[in-house]
Amino acid sequence: MRRHMIEERPHWRATAETFGFRFADMYGAKYWDESAMFSFTLEEIEGSIEDPSRDLHQMCLELAGRAVGDARLLSRLGIPAAHHDYVSASWRNRAQEPSLYGRFDLAYDGTGPAKLLEYNADTPTGLYEAAVFQWLWLEDLLRSGALPPGTDQFNSIQEHLVERLCLMPQNAMLHIAGAVDNVEDGGTLSYLADCALQAGYRVKMLAMEDIGIDPVGRFTDLDDLVIERMFKLHPWEWMLAETFGQKLPHARCTFMEPPWKAMLSTKAILPLLWEMFPGHPNLLPAYFEDDPRAGELRDYARKPLFSREGENVTLVRRGRSETVPGHYGDGPFVVQAATHLFETRHGHAVIGSWMVGDEPCGMGIREDTSAITMNMSRFVPHIIAV
Template sequence: MRRQSRAPREDWRARVESLGFDFHTLDGPYWIEDACYRFDADEIDRIENAGNELHAMCLQAVAHVIERGEYEPLGLDQNAAAMVEASWRNGERALYGRMDLAYDGRGEPKLLEYNADTPTSLFEASIVQWHWLEDTRAGADQFNLIHEKLVERWAELLPHDAVVHFAGCLETREDEATVEYLRESCAQAGFTTDLLDISDIGWRDSGFVDLHDRPITRMFKLYPWEWMMSEGFAAHLPSAPTTWIEPAWKQVLSNKSLLPLLWRLYPGHPNLLPASHDPREIPGPVVAKPRHGREGEGVFIAERGIDFAESAVVYQGFAPLYRSEGGHALLGAWVIGDETVGLGIREDDGPVTRNTSRFVPHCFD
């Protein structure tokens, strides 16, 4: 693994905008094209295998929580727990997720968190960086079967006559692009789709409806479950005849309190870091993370440990990210269904990855 400088395509802005990637430059550069990350095939295999094993462990963790009723350590109340159990026992299947890993080409990738409910940067990882590789031939290949596997997964999730609504906070351009891309992948699988803002979902009689009063039978929502459970319409969720993508049991995985649970179930696992709700149980430097924080919000690193525990905060052993002249690099391993099928890399000047962190393409030989 190494970061390699290279010349950008002369017309790269026009090239990425033609794909619909018009947020390549925000407050600063978001898409980076004067460099790429290069791996060898063994490193890609190691990342893929780690993602597959970690995902299987996470599914076992969901089963453990439901079997034992251990919802309190996850901050899930009675209503959330009931929805988790119902969706799991009904066999509702998941679409996708992104595991954030610390890896520097040596040793084993370490799980930092699992964005299992509403991960973004999918369009960049699936489409934009693949076209970069096709144009530049910077490497022999790229760990990127995301698009093909998404199309296949929709066909596995849905009956042939399904109509799927897609919703999110569409005023946010990155969220809108993610929702639109997933909608397009579903349409390519042969399904009828419709798009609306999450605020435009209504309730009539005994079900959720769209702006045309059409019933919402299946809904992909780029909107976190913990936000849904705190909304005024949450009382309707258990009785509504809507299949949600992602399913409600993802509340166990999209919750950083998953990390102490995994460490308790699989202590010393080579792809895990020590984690606890009590920082005094973590030897050495500690990273503190809010249970439901997003995009690095509220994350801080304590070099000498912490002597007190805060409510709804998870503490994890510190694992340094790959570091180069470009900054600190976080690896996002994309899971479609139950397979790890692709990789996206975010880079930041500091050790915490945030919503302003840059996306850098990759390849392998």
């Protein structure tokens, strides 16, 4: 794994606008950063990213299978008691309620095993730029001769998404719901809508607040059409806490992601995986904060069970502490041993390894000046060097 400074394409922002990448700049700063790239050998991709991601996914499924029917474990995973049966039933019916996608965030510097930082099993963003825009970047650089022929990228995300969606009922209506007016979430929703259209769906997009409930408890859209299948970019922990959460078990709606993904979209999996697979080379020691062993870690990250963009994470290393403010400080926390990220004078890099179904199929790299990846991180493209 190496970082290289390269020339930006002169008209990349116009290209971003043409292809609907309207959040290439965010928060008044550059988000997409092609002034650099990361390069990997094929052996690094296959042995240090792809294979560990497949193993971690299977370990997570084993954890979910163990948690079903175990009220203690479900509660530890942050599932409200009122929804234990709903989530468990979804897992048992997973042949009809398969997962769509997720993203493992990995620490890897090219010198040792990748380490799991967290699993974004539900509603991860960063999808469009990983699947589409960094591939367009690669094609442009190959055409211009800036990269040698045969240069590749670990990226078949779009093909896998469309293929996965093709496993679902054809010519069905799929409602795609979320914060459609948010530039980043809206971009992700639009991209998934395009993938669904390619897979043969009919698609309607709507905001979460526009979802209604009919007299028999089914969800409806603004045209009073019953919602039978929904992709929602709205985390399950929010769904289960909403006022309509009590209606979920009786709504007869098939969700992408299914309710059982709620068991894995929490940092509570970190100590539970460490308990199940102690010493695994791709895991870091991790404990619930109320576990006395958590106090024995000298360098560590303290993380809420549910948080995004690094909010309310505290990193303690070599006696120094850094905390990101946020909105997730009231819930339970886990404590995970700190590890080294790939670091240069430009920042710290985290690898996002994308899973579609049960297969790793691509990655995106975010770089931040902080060792805690936050909302100001930059997306830097990558290649597999020839």
